[in-house]
Amino acid sequence: MKQDTHIEKSVLDMGEMASGAKLTVPVYFIKGQGKGPNVYIQANMHGAEVQGNAVIYQLLEQLKQLTLLGDITLVPYANPVGANHKNGEYTLGRFDPITGVNWNRMYHFDQESIDHYVEQVDGLSQAQIDEGFQQLLLRNVEQKLDHNQYGLTTGQRIAYQLQKMAHQADLVLDLHTGPISSKHLYCPEYAQNSAKYFDIEHTVLIPNSFDGAMDEATFCPWWTLAKSLNAKGIDYTLERESFTVELGSQELIDLDVAHQDALSILSYLQYKKVIQTTEFTPKKITRYGCMLSDYKAFYSPMGGMVDYLADFGEVLKAGQPLARILRMDNYGDGDALHYISLDHDVIPILHFASASVNQGTELYKVFSKFFQIT
Numbered sequence: 149m150k151q152d153t154h155i156e157k158s159v160l161d162m163g164e165m166a167s168g169a170k171l172t173v174p175v176y177f178i179k180g181q182g183k184g185p186n187v188y189i190q191a192n193m194h195g196a197e198v199q200g201n202a203v204i205y206q207l208l209e210q211l212k213q214l215t216l217l218g219d220i221t222l223v224p225y226a227n228p229v230g231a232n233h234k235n236g237e238y239t240l241g242r243f244d245p246i247t248g249v250n251w252n253r254m255y256h257f258d259q260e261s262i263d264h265y266v267e268q269v270d271g272l273s274q275a276q277i278d279e280g281f282q283q284l285l286l287r288n289v290e291q292k293l294d295h296n297q298y299g300l301t302t303g304q305r306i307a308y309q310l311q312k313m314a315h316q317a318d319l320v321l322d323l324h325t326g327p328i329s330s331k332h333l334y335c336p337e338y339a340q341n342s343a344k345y346f347d348i349e350h351t352v353l354i355p356n357s358f359d360g361a362m363d364e365a366t367f368c369p370w371w372t373l374a375k376s377l378n379a380k381g382i383d384y385t386l387e388r389e390s391f392t393v394e395l396g397s398q399e400l401i402d403l404d405v406a407h408q409d410a411l412s413i414l415s416y417l418q419y420k421k422v423i424q425t426t427e428f429t430p431k432k433i434t435r436y437g438c439m440l441s442d443y444k445a446f447y448s449p450m451g452g453m454v455d456y457l458a459d460f461g462e463v464l465k466a467g468q469p470l471a472r473i474l475r476m477d478n479y480g481d482g483d484a485l486h487y488i489s490l491d492h493d494v495i496p497i498l499h500f501a502s503a504s505v506n507q508g509t510e511l512y513k514v515f516s517k518f519f520q521i522t
């Protein structure tokens with residue numbers, strides 16, 4: 149029987165609280181044989197989105213019994229401020245409470261340095277281009293962390309330190325959840341084929357535009373590099389991939405479901421030849437894709453109490469109710485019940501976590517146009 153693979157644990161300093169208490173994050177590292185892509189996986193960047201920690205637990209339990217071709221770094225509790233940000237019985241932690249900025253919008257991207265790099269690669273092999281570009285991305289983030297005399301926000305310091313680890317990998321998985329949600333995957337358009345290896349029925353395909361998130365911060369530079377080189381007539385194959393894996397609902401740990409999600413990720417890692425095995429097979433399920441521009445938020449047309457009716461993941465026909473909204477202030481002299489529907493078929497993916505909403509609260513997110521991924 150194979151001996152368990154050694155898992156190295158370290159603790160990363162992320163900053164300090166007012167009392168001097170250190171903000172730390174545990175980092176688990178498994179060394180591979182240097183023959184496959186390196187992987188970076190993090191979880192819980194948003195405070196209430198805890199299920200990724202359970203998936204990392206299940207992944208480690210599996211990985212220690214497997215042969216690794218590439219290195220894998222796993223970071224649970226990636227955001228120590230968000231994870232501990234409670235109010236009453238709820239976890240908040242989607243936004244930095246001081247600046248109001250979304251914790252997953254603070255990563256770094258520098259278009260100018262990419263444009264500059266592209267001017268310097270004539271005559272280099274792809275391996276040399278990759279090596280130099282990776283060093284550039286790392287230098288850019290290190291520059292931000294270490295040589296910034298005006299300092300960084302708490303969130304930037306956390307994000308850049310995570311990004312530094314992520315830039316050392318070829319494949320990046322950022323584990324999140326929706327509010328009340330079905331599983332879905334954010335996947336760059338060019339990597340659509342890889343979506344078939346995850347046991348996730350719904351995939352949002354995202355373009356090459358940076359909006360501050362971890363997945364974009366790690367694939368946009370490489371996609372931009374590939375496009376620029378191809379435009380110059382230089383042959384270049386884009387091999388880096390990053391995904392945001394939305395594992396279901398927030399405020400929920402389910403170790404059995406986490407085991408299933410770990411198998412799904414291992415199926416992808418096997419396909420990418422990170423692990424040396426053939427034991428993982430993606431499930432035979434119908435997978436639907438939707439372009440990011442067709443992934444629509446539906447905002448409540450009125451305030452009230454919501455009875456969410458539409459099931460996730462199934463086609464909701466035009467005219468069928470998404471939700472009904474209760475307005476007891478209108479009972480007796482008006483309409484107490486309002487049914488909400490759309491004029492075209494959609495696939496509901498997630499809905500707001502609370503039953504009471506204001507006019508304009510994001511009620512549902514739906515695939516408004518969708519296609520099968522085959």
Ligand SMILES: [Zn+2]
Nearest residue numbers: 194197324325
């Ligand atoms: Zn999230």
